[in-house]
Amino acid sequence: KEGIITFDPLKKSKQRILIAPLDWGLGHATRCVPLIKELIADFELVLAASGRSKQFLQQLFPDLLHIDFEGYNIRYPANGNMAAKMLLQVPKVMQRIKEEHRELQSLIQEHQIDLVISDNRFGLYSSSIPCIYITHQVHIQAPNLLSDPLFKLHGKYIKRYTECWIPDHPDAHNLSGELGHGEVPANCRYIGPLSRLQKVDCEKAFDYCALISGPEPQRTKFEDLLVSIFRNRAESLLLLCGKPEENSKVKEGNITRISHQGDEELARSICSAKAVIARPGYSSIMDLAQLEAPCVLVPTPGQTEQQYLAEYHQQTNSVPWFSQSELSMEQLKQTTASVIQTKWGSPNFNQEIRRILDGTADKNG
Structure with missing residues (x-):
């Protein structure tokens, strides 16, 4: 099978990947860390982020090229109706999606980008190079009247990407439930959960x-x-x-x-x-x-x-x-805390990413 990246020995020694997480809290940046660690040895990486996400990634990867890339600047209400507050921000977000799509074309040319990995940023797709979209929430949770229109709108954006990577398992041992399962676009692929942390044994302090x-x-x-x-x-x-x-x-x-x-x-x-x-x-x-x-x-x-x-x-x-x-x-x-159960390493995440890039992975395997 052909991989996502086609190597061109005449272009440069390493292919260059742009990784851009959404600025909605730190979570989108933190789950890009295992991706970055897996790719950093064999690819040149460019990280595009803003605010705390950019500061976080700069601290972890000071030797990489970091680009200040404006996010959606979503604000939660201090009090009151969350749905109304989010609805009021839709025009601003849609405008930013259009802007980031235009800006991406300049970044591709300026930095000779070969592949884009976008964590939940809707506008980072291109017809000139492969682009990957990461989301766990194919089915966006919203009030009932908005659920179907949002699913169709999200699917429209997902289909503009080469592939959509869902950081979860395809079977019952999953973490996202209905958010990442059920009806999904044909270009979706399950890559397994993403975490940068490793369990350690220590005393309870x-x-x-x-x-x-x-x-x-x-x-x-x-x-x-x-x-x-x-x-x-x-x-x-x-x-x-x-x-x-x-x-x-x-x-x-x-x-x-x-x-x-x-x-x-x-x-x-x-x-x-x-x-x-x-x-x-x-x-x-x-x-x-x-x-x-x-x-x-x-x-x-x-x-x-x-x-x-x-x-x-x-x-x-x-x-x-x-x-x-x-x-x-x-x-x-009065409450007993419980552990979130899932399976890990089946398939091994690092191996799965490598197989996806070189084209040896099954679509949902």
């Missing part, structure tokens, strides 16, 4: 570890809520704040707050807690499953995808979840 993530202002509201719940309590809390632009560690009584950690430190911190409190964003779900970390999920208010994933993993893995408004120490103490 904290009662709870909280992963603070997602767009503002809800990211900060979640952090402040947990501080108010745990302040002056006997239970210890490790707050991992997901701020790569900062470098701080502060201990205030029973609460330890760390702005940002590298992969190994982060895995050790998560594994050092008796239970993890986290948003059920899909990248967090993949990391928690990889680490086999007992967890409690707290969906971002009004975020329908996270609400679905929380309910899905309660049904499939008995993972408890609470709405943000009902989260309390009493609820946590």
